[in-house]
Amino acid sequence: MRITIVGCGVVGATIAYELSKISDLEITVVDAQPTPVQADLTEYPNATGAALGVLMGAISKKEKGRNLRMRLAGIQYYNETVSELEELTGRSIPFNRQGILMLQFSDDLEVWHRLVEVRRKQDLALEVWNQERLKLEFPFLDRAVAAIYSPSDRQINPVALTQALIEGAKLRGVNFQFGTKVIGRQNQQIQTSQGVIESDYVVISAGVGTSGIEKIDIRPVLGQAIHVRLPKPLSDKPLPVITGDDVHIVTLGNSEYWVGATVEFPTEAGEVLPPDRAMFDEVMRQAIKFCPALKGAEIVRSWFGLRPRPQGRPAPVIEEIEPNVLLATGHYRNGVLLAPATAAEVQEKIIKKL
Numbered sequence: 001m002r003i004t005i006v007g008c009g010v011v012g013a014t015i016a017y018e019l020s021k022i023s024d025l026e027i028t029v030v031d032a033q034p035t036p037v038q039a040d041l042t043e044y045p046n047a048t049g050a051a052l053g054v055l056m057g058a059i060s061k062k063e064k065g066r067n068l069r070m071r072l073a074g075i076q077y078y079n080e081t082v083s084e085l086e087e088l089t090g091r092s093i094p095f096n097r098q099g100i101l102m103l104q105f106s107d108d109l110e111v112w113h114r115l116v117e118v119r120r121k122q123d124l125a126l127e128v129w130n131q132e133r134l135k136l137e138f139p140f141l142d143r144a145v146a147a148i149y150s151p152s153d154r155q156i157n158p159v160a161l162t163q164a165l166i167e168g169a170k171l172r173g174v175n176f177q178f179g180t181k182v183i184g185r186q187n188q189q190i191q192t193s194q195g196v197i198e199s200d201y202v203v204i205s206a207g208v209g210t211s212g213i214e215k216i217d218i219r220p221v222l223g224q225a226i227h228v229r230l231p232k233p234l235s236d237k238p239l240p241v242i243t244g245d246d247v248h249i250v251t252l253g254n255s256e257y258w259v260g261a262t263v264e265f266p267t268e269a270g271e272v273l274p275p276d277r278a279m280f281d282e283v284m285r286q287a288i289k290f291c292p293a294l295k296g297a298e299i300v301r302s303w304f305g306l307r308p309r310p311q312g313r314p315a316p317v318i319e320e321i322e323p324n325v326l327l328a329t330g331h332y333r334n335g336v337l338l339a340p341a342t343a344a345e346v347q348e349k350i351i352k353k354l
């Protein structure tokens, strides 16, 4: 069976890698960009390059349901697959297994105590730390009156991950065509800037680009983030992701950190506005409030990218819109986390056709 995957961000790359494990599939991945996702840009042409790779499973407030199952499946997948991918490709994928620490600025913790109970029944650890515990563990943090610690949550470098998925899929026979923009589709025939591709099954995982190909409204929601360097590390201990008021601090090693991200909506008509300086400053202000050592940090780079948000429906969209044409898109703020469960769903649908 000939399968064409349109779009090679983390979603398309994970689908390609997982499908490459099935024999008798002839897989082609096309992407409009001239190269796979790149590190160290300032303006990303895809969401994946811009992502912080924070994987919020147990610490998400969702108590049950499909979205929570997808989140937890994502974390389990990375726990098992990162070393498999590293061995296969010889690449290293920075993967933080220290969990996520969510700072609390009010002492109304009832909802968290309840969630701890829910998670306990799901065999997932979640801890409520009081201020003394927090000060003892991480004395460089300020202002928080308590914290929620989720040891099973993770963070992964999205660019290193996606590049390794592509490399792994290539080694297993997947054909990648970069610099190939999809212009239209008729059934399973895809028109591209480089000619027509005939296939038996089409997966569209083109993020915000999906709306240019199919009748679905995926809106771009801009996110800015920053890479900073400090004179010395915040701590001698390995750090979890630290998050407060929806602002994340991600440890990179060598006294370097990512801080982000803003959430900037487009206009009613769907037009993307330029990155908002005031919103960016506000993210930094928030981060400095709970982590004062960030004040005066050296700025290595700041960047932005566009998250694909499905308009008027929950993220993500995984749906056959015609026989043998599947959308796997609209992952909005959690595409890195949800890519593995998305790939599993796509794989299941395709296996049924074999």
Ligand SMILES: Cc1cc2nc3c(=O)[nH]c(=O)nc-3n(C[C@H](O)[C@H](O)[C@H](O)COP(=O)(O)OP(=O)(O)OC[C@H]3O[C@@H](n4cnc5c(N)ncnc54)[C@H](O)[C@@H]3O)c2cc1C
Binding pocket: 006, 007, 008, 009, 010, 011, 012, 030, 031, 032, 033, 045, 046, 047, 048, 049, 050, 051, 052, 053, 054, 055, 180, 181, 182, 183, 205, 206, 207, 208, 209, 210, 212, 213, 222, 223, 224, 225, 260, 261, 262, 304, 305, 306, 307, 308, 328, 329, 330, 331, 332, 333, 334, 335, 336, 337, 338
């Ligand atoms: C600042 C920021 C921080 C984020 N942080 C996190 C986080 O901590 N955790 C998390 O899980 N998620 C995070 N996200 C969200 C995450 O980045 C996205 O949900 C995810 O990357 C979506 O992946 P994707 O593969 O669907 O889309 P993309 O990465 O956008 O990839 C789509 C690809 O399709 C290609 N394409 C588009 N149109 C066409 C066409 N017509 N023809 C051919 N190719 C086409 C594009 O070139 C692109 O490479 C963040 C996003 C941003 C912007």
